[in-house]
Amino acid sequence: MSLSALDGGFADPPVEAAHAFRAVLQALSRPGRIERIAGAAPPSPCSPAAGAVLMTLCDPTTPLFLAPSHDTDDVRAWIAFHTAAPLCGPETAQFALGTWGALQPVGRFSVGTSEYPDRSATLIVEVETLAAGGARLTGPGIETEAALSLPEVDAFRVNRARFPLGFDCLFTCGDRVAGLPRSTIVAEG
Amino acid sequence: MSDTDYNFAYLDEQTKRMIxxxxxxxVAVPGYQVPFASREMPMPYGWGTGGVQVSAACLTPEDTFKVIDQGADDTTNAVSIRKFFEKTAGVAVTEKTAEATIIQTRHRIPETPLTEDQILVYQVPIPEPLRFLEPRETETRKMHALEEYGLMHVKLYEDISRHGEIATAYAYPVKVEGRYVMDPSPIPKFDNPKLESAALQLFGAGREQRIYAVPPFTKVVSLDFEDHPFDPSKAPHPCAxxxxxxxxxxxxxxDDAGGRMFVCSDTDFCARRRGEAA
Incomplete structure (x- = not known):
C-alpha cells in the first residue's frame, strides 16, 4: 500500500461528512437537482464526489462492489484505509462504484425484498457529464418536472416498474452529485 | 464551537452513517418504514429519541434549529432538545419557523408554509399505522408487502357505522404516493393537508427503531370514502x-368556573401575528 492511500480523507470528518450527507440527501430527495460535495481527494479514476459519498455512507458494515472501471490497487487501498468497507461481488453489494458501462448488467444488483425493500443496492455511478437536461423526471421530490443527463432511460424505466423494489443511484461527476431514487419516473427527453 | 467533550451532534460517526x-x-421508498439500530439517547423513550437521532444525522454547523412540542417552542421537551443540540452541535437556534433550516416537531406541522430549504423532523411514538389493528410485526410487514390495507378501511368504516363519521382525530392514516399506508405521527388531522409540502419530511421512531420519509411534493392522501370524504376539521372559533x-x-x-379560551397551538405563528397587529 502506498502512502498516498492515507491522504485525501476528510480534514474534519464529523463536519465534512455532515455537509456531504446533506448534499446527498438533497440530491436524492429532489431528483434532478445537482449538489456540490467536497472534502475528499481519492485516487483517479474515482471522482472527489464519489470519494466523499463513500466516506459518508460506507463503513465495515457495508459490502462494496468495485466495477472494473474503478477496481484498481490505488482505489482499493484508499477505500480500505478511509472506509474499511469489505469488497464483494455485485449480487451481495450494498454499494457499488463504477461507470455506467462497467456496472452492467445492473440486473445483478440487489433490489430488496417485498418485505424489506430497503435491503437494496445504492449505485454510485461516475459520469462524464452531469447536467440538468436530457431525460425527463417526474415523481416524489419533483414539483412538476425535472431533467437530468442520464446514461440511458430503459434501465431506469425497468427499475421503476418494480417499485417499491429497485436500486437507487447517485451520479457523481467531479465535485458534483445528483440522485435518482427508484421512485422517479423516467421518460425520454 | 460546541463542547469538545462531544463529537459533533452527539452521535459517533459510525452511528450517523447507519442512520x-x-x-x-x-427517501427512496416514500412511506416505507426502514428499520434502524436506534441508540440509547440521554433522554427517555417517548421524549423524541427518534427525532433527535434523525436531527443529529442531518445537522450541519451552519444550520438553524427549531424545536416545537404540540406547536409550542417553550415547553419542557422542546427547550431541552433545543439546548441539547446547542451544546453538542453548536448550532444556532430559533423560535421563528421562517428562519429555521431544520425543525424538529412533536405532533404538529407549523402553520407557516415550509420552503424547499427546510427539513421537518417528526418524533414518532408508534410508526406502524396497522399496529392497533394487528399487533404482530411479522403480519403487518406482510400486509405492507402485499399492499393489503383492507383492515384499515374496515376500521374507518366501523367508525362511521358507530359514530356517523370517521372518529380518528389525530395520527390519521395516509397513503403515500399511492403505495404505502403511513402513520403521519400523532399530528391533528387538521395538519394532514400540509403533509404535501415543499420541504423534506423525515420521521424518526426511537423506541420502535424505524425511520421513514416523505420527499418534497410527494402525493399524500388521507384515507377516506367517496361518500365520507376526509374532513380536516377544526374548532369553530378564532384564536382568542x-x-x-x-x-x-x-x-x-x-379558571375553576368553566372559563376557557381557544388559542393558536403554533406559538410562533400566533406571536408573529400579534406583533404585526400591534
Missing amino acids: RRAILKG LCGAEDTYLDEVIT
Missing part, C-alpha cells in the same frame, strides 16, 4: 389572542 443510510432508503380563523387551536382552561 444516514436508513434516511436515504426511506391573534384572531386567526385558519389555525389549529388549543383549548385552555382559564
Whole structure:
C-alpha cells in the first residue's frame, strides 16, 4: 500500500461528512437537482464526489462492489484505509462504484425484498457529464418536472416498474452529485 | 464551537452513517418504514429519541434549529432538545419557523408554509399505522408487502357505522404516493393537508427503531370514502389572542368556573401575528 492511500480523507470528518450527507440527501430527495460535495481527494479514476459519498455512507458494515472501471490497487487501498468497507461481488453489494458501462448488467444488483425493500443496492455511478437536461423526471421530490443527463432511460424505466423494489443511484461527476431514487419516473427527453 | 467533550451532534460517526443510510432508503421508498439500530439517547423513550437521532444525522454547523412540542417552542421537551443540540452541535437556534433550516416537531406541522430549504423532523411514538389493528410485526410487514390495507378501511368504516363519521382525530392514516399506508405521527388531522409540502419530511421512531420519509411534493392522501370524504376539521372559533380563523387551536382552561379560551397551538405563528397587529 502506498502512502498516498492515507491522504485525501476528510480534514474534519464529523463536519465534512455532515455537509456531504446533506448534499446527498438533497440530491436524492429532489431528483434532478445537482449538489456540490467536497472534502475528499481519492485516487483517479474515482471522482472527489464519489470519494466523499463513500466516506459518508460506507463503513465495515457495508459490502462494496468495485466495477472494473474503478477496481484498481490505488482505489482499493484508499477505500480500505478511509472506509474499511469489505469488497464483494455485485449480487451481495450494498454499494457499488463504477461507470455506467462497467456496472452492467445492473440486473445483478440487489433490489430488496417485498418485505424489506430497503435491503437494496445504492449505485454510485461516475459520469462524464452531469447536467440538468436530457431525460425527463417526474415523481416524489419533483414539483412538476425535472431533467437530468442520464446514461440511458430503459434501465431506469425497468427499475421503476418494480417499485417499491429497485436500486437507487447517485451520479457523481467531479465535485458534483445528483440522485435518482427508484421512485422517479423516467421518460425520454 | 460546541463542547469538545462531544463529537459533533452527539452521535459517533459510525452511528450517523447507519442512520444516514436508513434516511436515504426511506427517501427512496416514500412511506416505507426502514428499520434502524436506534441508540440509547440521554433522554427517555417517548421524549423524541427518534427525532433527535434523525436531527443529529442531518445537522450541519451552519444550520438553524427549531424545536416545537404540540406547536409550542417553550415547553419542557422542546427547550431541552433545543439546548441539547446547542451544546453538542453548536448550532444556532430559533423560535421563528421562517428562519429555521431544520425543525424538529412533536405532533404538529407549523402553520407557516415550509420552503424547499427546510427539513421537518417528526418524533414518532408508534410508526406502524396497522399496529392497533394487528399487533404482530411479522403480519403487518406482510400486509405492507402485499399492499393489503383492507383492515384499515374496515376500521374507518366501523367508525362511521358507530359514530356517523370517521372518529380518528389525530395520527390519521395516509397513503403515500399511492403505495404505502403511513402513520403521519400523532399530528391533528387538521395538519394532514400540509403533509404535501415543499420541504423534506423525515420521521424518526426511537423506541420502535424505524425511520421513514416523505420527499418534497410527494402525493399524500388521507384515507377516506367517496361518500365520507376526509374532513380536516377544526374548532369553530378564532384564536382568542391573534384572531386567526385558519389555525389549529388549543383549548385552555382559564379558571375553576368553566372559563376557557381557544388559542393558536403554533406559538410562533400566533406571536408573529400579534406583533404585526400591534
